[in-house]
Amino acid sequence: MTLARQALLTVVVALLVLVLWVLFVPAAQPVLARIGVLEPLARIGIVSISSSEAAQPARRGGGGGPVQVVAAEPEPRVMNDIVTAIGTAQAVRSVVLTPEVSGKVVRLHVGAGDAVEAGDPILDLDSEAASIALDRAELVRSDAEATVQRLDRLSSSGAVTDLQRQDAELALRTAELALRQAQFDLSQHRVTAPVAGSVGLLAVEEGDQVNPGDEVTQIDDRSSVIVNFRVPERVVGSLRIGAPVSATPLAVGGVEAEGRISAIDNRVDVSSRSLRVQAAIPNAEDRLRSGMAFSITLRLEGETHPAVDPLSVQWGSDGAFVWIARDGKASQLPVSILQRNSDSVLVRAEFQAGDQVVIEGVQALRPNIDVAPITRSAAPGAEPSSPKT
Numbered sequence: 001m002t003l004a005r006q007a008l009l010t011v012v013v014a015l016l017v018l019v020l021w022v023l024f025v026p027a028a029q030p031v032l033a034r035i036g037v038l039e040p041l042a043r044i045g046i047v048s049i050s051s052s053e054a055a056q057p058a059r060r061g062g063g064g065g066p067v068q069v070v071a072a073e074p075e076p077r078v079m080n081d082i083v084t085a086i087g088t089a090q091a092v093r094s095v096v097l098t099p100e101v102s103g104k105v106v107r108l109h110v111g112a113g114d115a116v117e118a119g120d121p122i123l124d125l126d127s128e129a130a131s132i133a134l135d136r137a138e139l140v141r142s143d144a145e146a147t148v149q150r151l152d153r154l155s156s157s158g159a160v161t162d163l164q165r166q167d168a169e170l171a172l173r174t175a176e177l178a179l180r181q182a183q184f185d186l187s188q189h190r191v192t193a194p195v196a197g198s199v200g201l202l203a204v205e206e207g208d209q210v211n212p213g214d215e216v217t218q219i220d221d222r223s224s225v226i227v228n229f230r231v232p233e234r235v236v237g238s239l240r241i242g243a244p245v246s247a248t249p250l251a252v253g254g255v256e257a258e259g260r261i262s263a264i265d266n267r268v269d270v271s272s273r274s275l276r277v278q279a280a281i282p283n284a285e286d287r288l289r290s291g292m293a294f295s296i297t298l299r300l301e302g303e304t305h306p307a308v309d310p311l312s313v314q315w316g317s318d319g320a321f322v323w324i325a326r327d328g329k330a331s332q333l334p335v336s337i338l339q340r341n342s343d344s345v346l347v348r349a350e351f352q353a354g355d356q357v358v359i360e361g362v363q364a365l366r367p368n369i370d371v372a373p374i375t376r377s378a379a380p381g382a383e384p385s386s387p388k389t
Helices: 002-024 028-034 038-043 128-157 162-187 233-238
Strands: 067-072 075-097 103-108 121-125 190-192 197-199 217-232 244-249 257-264 274-282 293-308 314-316 319-326 329-334 336-340 345-348 356-360 371-374
Touching (some): 067 319, 075 197, 075 336, 128 162, 217 233, 233 274, 233 293, 244 274, 319 336
Parallel strands (some): 067 371
Antiparallel strands (some): 121 190, 244 257, 319 329, 336 345
């Protein structure tokens, strides 16, 4: 009795496993159909025949005709090489302002964040001594000029020698040079903006004593930012000035800016085997700042390769392959996968003109079997395409 119960339990478990296999493994029904088990199981209600398997007999011609399969010719597509990198931004132009002379800050013309144009005053230093020197230089020049004019009037009477006239003219030129020097020294007591941009934080206040080389502030032109990043040397040949890039600030989620490559370095770094590249990113809304980190995505167009449907790629003991219909016969063609996309797979394979890659119906295929390729729209159960307006 125990043996009978064990045998019955074994049959029930086997039947349960068979039902689960049919329900959850799509390739099970074709196997059961070929051995003649699927139809009896369907009659007693254990399994239901799917529409694709019900249509399978219709895909074969009477008397062992060719197997109908859904197939399509491989399409040539360009393989995009997507390169990602992390870069750091800098202003398109940035200058550090320092005074040329020592002095006390007597006036600040701007504040942090102010927009300035080239030539606008930033700060003034105490220039009293320089103003006195300028007045003295103007006085000396006026005296030298008057001396030359006086000698010109006396030259007609013969009372002036050529040597006296030469000394007077030399003194006038020397006085003019001293006047120019005094004017220049006075101008050095005002710090002006060399470029247009935005003023950074001021490092000085009115009344501070500054010396040459002391940093006063920075001016950044943020109309666009330059992002510095590195790419591997394998893509050096595909880079070009003006190529589009996508830049996403790491600190600002959901913001993606489009830019273009503006500069490419002339040598590869031997330690990292990478090349430095710069990309210009427009900043019309002034949301980007120098020093920000960016995630850079660079899509480079590569070679053209055949693209097949993702469902057509099969795997065997020797790797990936596809079933093809060539001259009415089915055969396996090894492929090397180069790139996977959402709607296609780019492969390297020895396709011939007229080859069609099988997308549906691969379960019924064997090498050298007769096949009749049809399009996906012509397959049984395919939804009719909506008319174009």
